[in-house]
Amino acid sequence: MSLAVDLAGIKLKNPLLAASGTFGYGVEYEKILDLSKLGGVVSKGLYMKPRDGAPTPRIAETPSGLLNAIGLQGVGIHAFVRDVVPRMRRHDTALLVNVCGDTVDEYAEVARVCDDTPGIAGLEINISCPNVKQGGMAFGGDPKMTHAVVAAVRGATKLPVIPKLSPNVADITVFARAAEEAGADALSCINTLLGLAIDVEARRPRLGFGTGGLSGPAIRPIAVRMAWQAARAVKIPIVGIGGISTAEDALEFLIAGCRAVQVGTANFVDPTLYERVLDGIASYLERHSLSDIGQVVGTLEYPGQAKDADKGGEG
Amino acid sequence: MPANRTSSLVAREGLGGPYFLLTFRHPETAREARPGQFVMIKAGVSAEPPLRRPFSILEASPERETFSLFVKAIGPGSKALTALSVGDEAQCLGPLGRPFDPPPDGAEALMIGGGYGVAPFSFLGGELLRDGRKARLFYGGRTTADLPLLVRLRAQGLDVVPATEDGTTGVSGRVTVPLEAHLDKGEGPSRLYACGPEAMMHAVARIAARRGLEAQVSLDPWMGCGVGTCLGCVVKVQRAEDPRWKYKCACTEGPVFDASCVVWPGESVSHASTARKGDREAKPSEARP
Numbered sequence: 001m002s003l004a005v006d007l008a009g010i011k012l013k014n015p016l017l018a019a020s021g022t023f024g025y026g027v028e029y030e031k032i033l034d035l036s037k038l039g040g041v042v043s044k045g046l047y048m049k050p051r052d053g054a055p056t057p058r059i060a061e062t063p064s065g066l067l068n069a070i071g072l073q074g075v076g077i078h079a080f081v082r083d084v085v086p087r088m089r090r091h092d093t094a095l096l097v098n099v100c101g102d103t104v105d106e107y108a109e110v111a112r113v114c115d116d117t118p119g120i121a122g123l124e125i126n127i128s129c130p131n132v133k134q135g136g137m138a139f140g141g142d143p144k145m146t147h148a149v150v151a152a153v154r155g156a157t158k159l160p161v162i163p164k165l166s167p168n169v170a171d172i173t174v175f176a177r178a179a180e181e182a183g184a185d186a187l188s189c190i191n192t193l194l195g196l197a198i199d200v201e202a203r204r205p206r207l208g209f210g211t212g213g214l215s216g217p218a219i220r221p222i223a224v225r226m227a228w229q230a231a232r233a234v235k236i237p238i239v240g241i242g243g244i245s246t247a248e249d250a251l252e253f254l255i256a257g258c259r260a261v262q263v264g265t266a267n268f269v270d271p272t273l274y275e276r277v278l279d280g281i282a283s284y285l286e287r288h289s290l291s292d293i294g295q296v297v298g299t300l301e302y303p304g305q306a307k308d309a310d311k312g313g314e315g
Numbered sequence: 316m317p318a319n320r321t322s323s324l325v326a327r328e329g330l331g332g333p334y335f336l337l338t339f340r341h342p343e344t345a346r347e348a349r350p351g352q353f354v355m356i357k358a359g360v361s362a363e364p365p366l367r368r369p370f371s372i373l374e375a376s377p378e379r380e381t382f383s384l385f386v387k388a389i390g391p392g393s394k395a396l397t398a399l400s401v402g403d404e405a406q407c408l409g410p411l412g413r414p415f416d417p418p419p420d421g422a423e424a425l426m427i428g429g430g431y432g433v434a435p436f437s438f439l440g441g442e443l444l445r446d447g448r449k450a451r452l453f454y455g456g457r458t459t460a461d462l463p464l465l466v467r468l469r470a471q472g473l474d475v476v477p478a479t480e481d482g483t484t485g486v487s488g489r490v491t492v493p494l495e496a497h498l499d500k501g502e503g504p505s506r507l508y509a510c511g512p513e514a515m516m517h518a519v520a521r522i523a524a525r526r527g528l529e530a531q532v533s534l535d536p537w538m539g540c541g542v543g544t545c546l547g548c549v550v551k552v553q554r555a556e557d558p559r560w561k562y563k564c565a566c567t568e569g570p571v572f573d574a575s576c577v578v579w580p581g582e583s584v585s586h587a588s589t590a591r592k593g594d595r596e597a598k599p600s601e602a603r604p
Contacts, residue, residue, distance in 0.1 A: 024544030028567075031316050032408070032542065044544075052562055059539050059547035061391075064362050066539065073546045073562060217362050245362075268366060268540040269357065270406055272319045 001285055002292045003278065005039065007237055007260050008160040008185035010094055010122045012039035015254065015281075015293055016274055019241055019264035020045055020098035020124060020164070021070065022215075025084040029271055030091065037274045039260065040094035043080065045126045047100045048109055050076040054131055055208035060197045064243075065218030066265050067195050069131040069209035072100055077113045085119045094121040096162070099153065102134045107149050108156040115157040123159050125150060125184075128166035128191035130213045140166035140191070143178040154183035162239065164188035165230065167219075172226045173233035180234040188239045188262065189227040193219055216265040217243040224252050231257025231298065245273060247280020257298040317542070318343035322356070322407040324399045325381055330463035333388040334431070335397040336373070342380040344409040348372045350439035351533055351571045354382070354409030355541035358395035368392040369538045369566070371434040371510065372410065374441065382409075385434040385464060411541050413571045415439050415531055418506040423449035425497065427490055427519050429511020430456050433464055435533055439508065440473045451476065451497070455490025455515070459483040491518050498526060506530070509574070520574035530574035534565050543567035551578035553585040560585065 003014040017040040023029065026041040035041065053073025060067045075083075080097070088095045097114050101107035107125065114120045127149055129136035139145040140163075150163050163179040165172055167190040176187055192213025197206040205211070223242020231238045237260070240253030245266035253261045266273055281293065290296065318341070326338035344354055350372075357367040375382040388397040399405065415435070418424045424443050426436040436452050443450040455478040456462045462484055468475050476493045477485030486493040490511075498505070507530035509519040516532040523530035539545035549562035550569065553576055560578045563569065578585045 022540075022544065024542075028542050028544045032319055044546075053546060053549070056549060056551075056562075057537055058549065059537050059545065061364055061366050061537075064365060066365060068539075068545070068547060070546045073549070216365050265365065268545055270319070270360075271408075271540075271542075 001282060003281065005260050005293060007239065008122070008162065010040070010096075010160055012094055012260060013092075014039040014278055015260040016250065016277060017042055017094075017096070017239070017260060017262045018267060019262035020126070022264040022267040025080060025088070026091070026095065027084055027087045030087070033272045033274070035091035035093050037278070038093045040096055040121065041088070042096045042124050042262065043084070043098050044074055045072045045098040045100040045129065046074050046077045046080055046110060047072070047102070048077055048106055050074060050079065057206065057208050060206040060212070062195070062197055062214065063218060065214050065216035066268070067197050067207065067212040067214050068192070069207045069212040071131045071209060072129055072136075077110045081113060081117045085117055089119040095119060096122045096124050098124045098126050098164070100126045100129070100135060101149070104148050104152045106135075108152040111153045111156040111159070115159055120159065123153065123157060123161050124188055125153055125161060125163040128164050130166070130168065130192060130194045130211065131209055137166050137168060140175065141169060143174050146175050147178045147182040150179045150182035150184050160185040162186045162188055164191055166191050167222060167226050168194045173229050176230040176233045180236050184236060186237045186239060186259070187230055187234065188241055189230045190223050190242055193222065215243070217245065219243050220249060220252070224256050227253055227258050228256035228300065245269065247277045247284060250277055250281060251284060251296065254293070254296045255298070255300050257300065259297055316343070316347070317409055317411050319406075319408040322405050324401050324403050324405065327399065327401055332460055332463075334463040335386045335388065336383055337386055337396065337399070338381050338383045339405060339407060340381050341407050341409065344372065344382045344407070345375045345380045346377045348375040348382060348410035348438075349414035350442055351415035351435050352410040352412050353541075353570060354384070354407050355411065355538070356384075356396065356405050356407045356409075357392065358399050358405050359403070360406065364391040364395065366392070366539060367406065367408070367541065368396070369411075369535070369541060369570070371533065373434045373437050375438065385431060385437075387431040408541055412566055413569055415508055415533075415571050417443070418448065419504070422504040422506050423451065423502070425494065425505045425507050426450065426452045427494055427507065427509040427511070427515070428452060428454050429490055429515040430461055432511030432515075432533070432535070433468075435510055436508070437464065437468060437471065440468070441471055444472050450474070453478065453490050453494045453497075455479070455511070457481065489518070490515065491522060494519070495522060498522070507574070509533070513580070516574070517579045520577065520579065523574055531571050532574045532577065533570045534572060534577070535570065536565050538566055541566045552576045553578055
């Protein structure tokens with residue numbers, strides 16, 4: 001039985017990646033779990049320079065969810081390349097960098113640094129962080145800007161380019177197509193949903209930034225729907241993200257058409273869940289007499305649609 | 316090295332009202348924990364509440380492979396934990412964080428615990444007593460019912476000075492009242508250790524700065540992961556050598572911080588940086604970023 005996945009040229013031993021912002025730079029977990037169990041790790045978002053991030057408080061628990069406004073605190077790409085990449089190369093797992101920028105040029109600049117760094121398998125392009133004033137969702141909320149950022153990064157690197165799309169849009173397929181046209185190799189769907197939690201006693205937002213991004217099981221049906229829509233709209237592979245903590249959760253995304261998935265908030269609840277989820281996926285394959293994880297991808301029987309719907313969609 | 320594992324509850328003791336003593340089996344935490352360290356723990360595996368919670372370790376027993384927590388059931392996480400029955404399971408990662416530093420040779424440890432913030436001082440006080448060090452605990456709460464560990468801490472051999480705001484036990488007033496009275500006696504060198512409500516720790520930090528004493532505080536912000544990946548629990552810290560403050564993770568670079576380095580809410584700079592400018596105290600009136 002094979003759980004291996006080829007994600008736009010990135011060889012993953014299994015379809016489970018740790019999502020950006022929920023797994024640090026990977027090395028934080030090297031003493032707590034065996035990182036080689038993971039298909040891959042996506043780094044915390046990285047700009048050219050270190051950043052302080054958002055004011056505190058930064059996280060608030062909500063029903064089956066987590067609202068956060070960390071604001072992309074980070075060490076910057078140079079410190080990451082110097083201090084983290086050599087340590088992560090000792091682990092048999094794919095390392096992807098989540099690329100951020102205040103400007104289109106900065107995204108390309110970070111990508112160029114990564115391009116020159118052995119040990120980085122691919123780039124996830126963060127055009128969907130809701131917790132920064134520039135860049136982030138501002139680029140992911142306008143298809144022209146999405147196209148511009150992805151094209152600039154595409155021109156700056158030979159590594160696979162995987163834009164991470166925002167769910168805070170009316171029609172995610174517009175953005176999926178814009179990214180594909182600009183040269184994206186795959187798409188990550190989705191980032192957090194913009195939310196607001198209020199401390200009623202103080203009559204103030206519970207987060208220092210004000211609004212935040214909602215993640216966790218609370219958003220899973222929305223994420224599955226959007227990943228499914230994106231998968232039908234483009235030919236490039238989709239990485240599903242949103243509230244995954246069990247094998248069943250992961251399988252929902254795979255069946256909806258995702259080639260791989262990322263585990264996010266659940267890392268905080270149990271960072272050692274990967275083995276359990278993989279065991280669950282393997283036993284599912286066995287139960288359904290399947291030998292390869294790829295045989296599950298895009299097998300959703302949706303009412304009124306053919307099983308192997310035209311992957312190109314109407315485009 | 317912290318270990319992530321399922322931990323069964325081996326003892327549960329109600330201490331009156333919302334207070335409980337919970338003992339879990341967790342060999343790594345039992346063996347390696349230092350006073351001031353914490354665990355991230357969550358009852359069972361249900362989706363609600365989503366996150367684990369950080370709790371200071373009250374005591375650890377390497378022989379029995381257990382550690383204990385002093386828990387006040389106030390929110391969904393602590394309520395779920397205190398609702399466990401003996402034999403039930405929790406998910407636990409520990410031991411985590413920076414422990415307290417022992418006091419310098421010859422100095423007395425003056426521990427200030429407010430409410431459930433007293434938890435780490437059973438562990439710290441016990442170790443200091445075993446090592447033949449001088450240790451005194453100032454234990455404050457609103458009323459007698461908020462000091463459910465008093466008898467137990469005294470039975471441990473600790474010199475405990477209680478204070479209640481309503482005067483029903485010990486000194487009447489905030490816990491800093493007996494602390495200042497003790498310091499006024501000038502009984503020799505001391506180092507302060509504080510854990511409790513933020514306002515209390517801030518008050519202890521001011522007392523320490525005014526009197527030129529070292530103080531360590533154990534901070535308790537909301538935490539997501541406990542290992543420095545979510546960056547949710549950061550606090551503003553400015554060490555004397557830093558030109559400006561930096562966000563530091565309370566989970567990995569704390570929860571214990573030197574009080575003089577903490578930039579408290581309402582202050583724009585820490586005592587460390589004001590001291591460097593030859594000022595003993597921060598001036599809240601000037602504290603605008």
